[in-house]
Amino acid sequence: MYIKKQRLLTPGPTPLYPPALHAMMASDIHHRTEDFRKAYRSCLADLKEVMGTANDVLMFASSGTGAMDASVSNLFSKGDKVIVCVAGKFGERWAEIAKAYGLDAHVLTVPYGQVVSPAQVEAALALAPDTKGVFVQASETSTGAAHDVRAMAAAVSKTGAIFVVDAITGLGTMPLDIDGWGLDVVIGGSQKAFMIPPGLAFLSVSPKAWKFAETATLPHFYFNLKKEKKSGDAGESSWTPSTALILALAEALRYVKQIGMAHLIENAQMLAAATRAAAGKLGLELFSAGSPGSSVTAVRAPAGMDSGVIVKEFKTRFGSVIANGQGSMKGQIFRIAHLGYFDFADLFAMVAGLEIILNANGYPVKYGTGVAAVQEIYEHAAVKPQTVNA
């Protein structure tokens, strides 16, 4: 056994921002005090700022799925017609939630690795003008593909439906003009671009969506948007908040603001471009080549190699946890994450490690080939020496 640092390099939980972790040490704090309200208020205000929206932003102590649930149970009624875009495992989750609540879902399914087109959504809306909602993933984490959310929003906003976007891995990895494009609900999670552990979900709610909340009749209790809005305005959460994570989020958001959301997105985009370039140079096939997102890049294992071998050897050789394919993609693809607290040094090391693993498993590559592709993207990108604290 030699030194192998345990590196968390998955598309969520993502690598953690150390000052945010350290902030959790201050969680011997009571949640119904002005000290804590200050932190809670700053999270809500900073989330609005980095999400770039005038819409209300609410937080829940839950995983991202909790906010997905909340957006259905608070904004719809049983039997409502909705369109669900399914391009992977997380699209399937939208379909499952719609089913659980008895919505009348028209599911637009495409094969893993592809995306639902705005034209498909437009056509489905034309067929059912009384559609109440359209559900999509901005970034489908299971395949690395990104939807054209802007064009979809243009289609939805012309109708009476609201557009509900799971941006759990989309936030911070792709531009999302919530107010300009008309994204009625946008959902995020703490363990993605926000660089802290899982346990917090948040969502923005547009005025159009709030109107839906007035007439929706599905039952709900814990996830109550109206109650949470009222609590948030008072600097509190409706139920006991996850104090440690709120303190961590407040610290992480300070960092995100210091970087600037545009640069955070560019950071992910550069790493994604560099990963695609490296994969190309190594002769590897991209899984979602047609519409690659920047939260995660899914790469096909070489023919005859189980991608689980690559995942396992990253752990055993280098101590790094990278993502396998999910569901039916398990064993076929591996996924290199870019979102959150990831930098070029991480990618240099990952690609160098990947080259070694490929070589050791019957897929010869010339050492340094993929790394050089990453270095060239770094050199030609906008990354320049700067004075930075972290």
Add this chain to the structure above:
Amino acid sequence: MYIKKQRLLTPGPTPLYPPALHAMMASDIHHRTEDFRKAYRSCLADLKEVMGTANDVLMFASSGTGAMDASVSNLFSKGDKVIVCVAGKFGERWAEIAKAYGLDAHVLTVPYGQVVSPAQVEAALALAPDTKGVFVQASETSTGAAHDVRAMAAAVSKTGAIFVVDAITGLGTMPLDIDGWGLDVVIGGSQKAFMIPPGLAFLSVSPKAWKFAETATLPHFYFNLKKEKKSGDAGESSWTPSTALILALAEALRYVKQIGMAHLIENAQMLAAATRAAAGKLGLELFSAGSPGSSVTAVRAPAGMDSGVIVKEFKTRFGSVIANGQGSMKGQIFRIAHLGYFDFADLFAMVAGLEIILNANGYPVKYGTGVAAVQEIYEHAAVKPQTVNA
């Protein structure tokens, strides 16, 4: 500004072992309790075990220099003849301490980058048979050179002198058979191979050295070996201990024992070999080519390039802190560390970053060249996939 992780990649403080840092959170503990004595005792026992000695091991709340001071002030008397080997900045420190305490020091000085030979020590001992002590650095951190401690010990042990070895960066990076070779005092520090922050020093004391303590007359108070030995036997420190660091050390030592000291040393040696190979492939000159140690590799900046530029750009481009030359070597060399919590993934990223910095500053290199040299050393070394927890 983009994401750039603050990476501490210097030869001390070295990168920190996270579970050891987390252990510091338990330092709301009183130092005169059985709970704390348990931790203190385990540190002393584990230090003995990983240092591989039957000699007493004592700890101080101080930097490594404190233990250097202690070894002089506790074991010698004013006017004692000693031989001081000076091959760099830390050798100079031995000479300064000897001077401060009024020892009669014969200083054997070699140019930075070279080492004092065992023959030089032997000749000096022959010239002055009444020499009481010989001082040396196992690893001279300022130049990356390693002394032939074993051969020196063979010369010293034949005389009445004691051999005092600053192994602050030697421990965990080179074999040191304390009892077998006759190393009378061996000094270590917490912030080196032991992967925790600075603030603890420790030293082993041989029976021969203890005899010196009986007759030594130099004044001392805080650093009192005899008192500390008595306290340590009772599971305590003489003065208030650095509780947080003791808890961290206890955790780090568990990890070192899990790896095994032999593998920890091999880890540093492989990284050093890989760094030398990369430097060679990049056409860079090693500073201490004749006797390179494995704690740190000093590399000359290319002709016409200030090594400070490389150090600065590691920080500004990649957020990494690497070491410049010290003293007269500042601006001429930069130093890549290998000791403690360093792994191959760190080195892949460092060498990839170095290539970019060299290219950007008028020293063209082919991207991936140095990284490939590291990958090849990895492949040919004994590093194989293993199941490891950290």
